[in-house]
Amino acid sequence: MYKNDKSILINDLLFKILELVEPKTLLDCLLVNRNMYQLAIQILWRAPRFRVFQTVKQFCKALEFRPHNAKFVRELNFNIESIFNPINNTLFISIVENCHGLVKLDVSFASLITDEAIIAISRQCPELRTIELSECDKLTDISIKALANGCNRLLELNLEMCSSLTPRSIDYLAQRQQHIEVLNLSLCGWVNDDVAYSMSEFYSLRVLKLSHCRNVTSKFFTILTPYTPHLKELHITGSSEMKDEGVINITKHCPELEVLVLSGCKISDLSMYCIAENLKNLKKLDVSGCPNITYKGLELALCLNLTSLRANNFDINVDALNILRNQFPRFWGDAYHNTIAY
Template sequence: MPTLPLDLLRSILDYVTENQFLLATFCLVNRDWYRAAIGLLFRHPRISTRNGLMTFTKHLDPSHVDFLTSLDLSADRVREFVDNGTLQRITSVFERAAAASPPCRGRLESLTLNRCGKIMDTGLVPLLAAAGHSLLTINLEMCGNITAGSIDAIATHAPHLQSLSLYWTNRLTKRCLNLLPTGCTDLRYLDLSMCQWVVDDTVMLDICSMMSLRVLKLSSCHALTGRALAALTPALPRLEELRLAMVSESTDAEIAAMIRGCGRGMKKLVMLEATVGPDTVRAIEECLMGLELLNLRNAVGVEERMIRAWKEGGVKEVVWREEQADEEVTDEEME
């Protein structure tokens, strides 16, 4: 039966990449349709159910490794079934692909395992060793059983990493990031919000050495003091966004020192529940007049006249009351 050229078939199938069932059906038409559809099917697999997870791990084989660019196992009806065995099966496929002739190491760029609470180092570390060489993004939010061994594996096996989220991963230790500055030299995004193991040493000895950081989130890291925050911004000249919360224990002078250390590229500064004293006000006026967003929700000491002065000075948006923050979230959700 005559068929369309392969490139044209792929262009047509690009319009149905959201429909995994349809792509799988196209794989059964004939050999040419299989060749056109299989890469799209495994490029960004959409796994939304337990059955979908089982089907994916059952049918994934070494010939698919070169297609797979993102893997997200964090869907609501999936993550509770993701365990070390799941990761080990995926790792085995990557290892067999690397041992094949010709070898294929794959090009996985994004790995998302948010809230996969059953995974441990024994499952994650081998996967990072097998597939980490091409990873740009790793999301491990609320993975409560991983330890410093996984972070060491990231630093060792993911040299091109640009984005790492460890939100609320509380089995880690204060110096678990010590290999990242030299292992992941292009790390641009780091989320450590709600991580109670983050202390002053974490910031001053490790994070301050991550010279490529653009976005840093340290919200609700309660053990941090103003001393570490004051040292942070001068050490990270490329920082564009800094998010802090519960910084009420920091002094006016410490917050002001942090602000004065911000580079000219700073675009968004969030300091929830901060103490805004005279020195902080002067620092904002002197250093942050080009900000896109200044969020001081629930901050102590903010007055209407300050807001007006900051806006007149060049700050595009200032949030400082609860209702403003609610409106901001609503707008983001609408987008």
């Protein structure tokens, strides 16, 4: 092994160790020697945390003083813990314009952010994989089109409460971002059954959240689920038009589901039977607020190896479920055999 190879190996090991060190200790490492400085500075700049708005402005000034450190930035979280998120386009663009290696971005609740900022992201950050845009209500389809065209490795997208978008935004994503794995469209009133036709292009979809999308009906899942066989997590909270037909299609085409939330849907014991019969990998089930489900239907769900079950009158976690299994083995056996009745 050559001398240079040894130094590379040592640096790799040091870097792995420094990744486990607290930020305060990393600051001390900057003063050890030049080699430790180069390793520690990469970790310190990789994912800066902004708890208050003042720290964002300080980070912006630090970038002005040392712009070359922007190449180390991989994650930026502007979801500041305050009633109002004051991040605006000017400040946002000044920070991200040199962060070409950015892979994760969170600007949730930044109500001042407009299309201009997202266009800048799509141009400057081609490596972006995750972007959180929850409640950025000034964004339009122009932003989504820019992301679809500029960020070719996008895997996770959160558009919760983005009220100014239209179904056209999903069309843009379907044309260029078929590999999306996580999509959150909760509280988006513009999502309807027709959107499912475009979403059927997302062959890699693993997580889909459609909570309180009141225009989504059972038809949506009749269209979509044949094209999403690897779906593992699905949220359909508060959909009064979601009925047994939709659940039947979900259980038929998405056997790998591990989390299923159907709270507030108009489903019956028939849905519970289909869940028990087809979703053998299911770990978490939420059917609270579903008045048409009886105790007999819940018995069917208890046949599964669940770790969490929420219904109208109870919320059972894995510990409680294990106690029930140990104390009432006959009940579990009877519940299993009751599936034959359907």
